[in-house]
Amino acid sequence: MKAHWDKVYSSRPITPITQLGWYELLPTPSLTLIERCALDKKDAILDVGTGATTLLHALLEQGYQNIVALDISEIALGIARTEMGSKYATYIHWIVDDITNPTRISELPEIALWHDRAVFHFFTDDQQRQNYYSALLRVLRPGGYVIIATFAIGGATKCSGLNVRNYDKEALIQFLGPDFRIVDSMDYLYQMPSGDLRPYVYTLFQRKKTT
Numbered sequence: 001m002k003a004h005w006d007k008v009y010s011s012r013p014i015t016p017i018t019q020l021g022w023y024e025l026l027p028t029p030s031l032t033l034i035e036r037c038a039l040d041k042k043d044a045i046l047d048v049g050t051g052a053t054t055l056l057h058a059l060l061e062q063g064y065q066n067i068v069a070l071d072i073s074e075i076a077l078g079i080a081r082t083e084m085g086s087k088y089a090t091y092i093h094w095i096v097d098d099i100t101n102p103t104r105i106s107e108l109p110e111i112a113l114w115h116d117r118a119v120f121h122f123f124t125d126d127q128q129r130q131n132y133y134s135a136l137l138r139v140l141r142p143g144g145y146v147i148i149a150t151f152a153i154g155g156a157t158k159c160s161g162l163n164v165r166n167y168d169k170e171a172l173i174q175f176l177g178p179d180f181r182i183v184d185s186m187d188y189l190y191q192m193p194s195g196d197l198r199p200y201v202y203t204l205f206q207r208k209k210t211t
């Protein structure tokens with residue numbers, strides 16, 4: 001996976017991030033759900049598989065002060081840092097790690113919001129999904145929020161040459177299990193830079209305080 005994603009972000013000629021098949025000028029659906037969480041600006045937000053997302057910049061602009069950007073690809077994080085410029089990049093905590101086999105998870109603060117857009121659907125293997133879930137339980141505080149956005153059922157079955165597992169709201173409810181309550185969900189039709197449309201499902205969960 002690491003080799004695959006390093007190659008995606010470093011292939012020559014370099015693909016501008018605005019041409020990546022998941023690029024968003026404004027990550028509006030994520031920001032809408034994040035607003036629903038009514039977080040304190042000092043609460044820790046973990047963006048899992050952050051890539052070169054514009055979300056980090058948007059969150060800094062909104063005043064969030066405790067953002068962790070995690071990705072398996074150091075090259076992706078390097079691009080993200082360059083794109084946002086050193087003035088902003090110093091406010092982000094950057095972590096290179098595999099969320100399905102994490103080794104640096106103990107460095108994370110207690111997380112108030114776990115955000116994942118277009119990452120979880122790559123974990124087609126049950127062991128990967130289980131490891132992802134264990135990592136989530138380990139870092140997310142009771143009462144903390146989870147946003148997972150994946151390709152919808154009936155949507156694309158591959159991305160970046162990799163197979164994906166498609167979800168709907170019910171499948172994500174089942175994945176997170178009884179320790180989480182669904183707060184909101186929405187279907188979202190994302191338009192790729194190529195103009196093609198990709199249906200996503202966005203879900204917002206809250207971890208129950210008693211778990």
Ligand SMILES: C[S@@+](CC[C@H](N)C(=O)[O-])C[C@H]1O[C@@H](n2cnc3c(N)ncnc32)[C@H](O)[C@@H]1O
Nearest residue numbers: 005022049050051053071072073098099117118
């Ligand atoms: C399709 S991109 C989405 C990037 C970003 N979330 C966005 O919405 O723009 C998937 C990202 O997940 C990262 N990724 C894939 N597998 C991962 C893993 N096991 N652990 C951490 N990051 C991973 C890739 O390097 C890539 O940056």
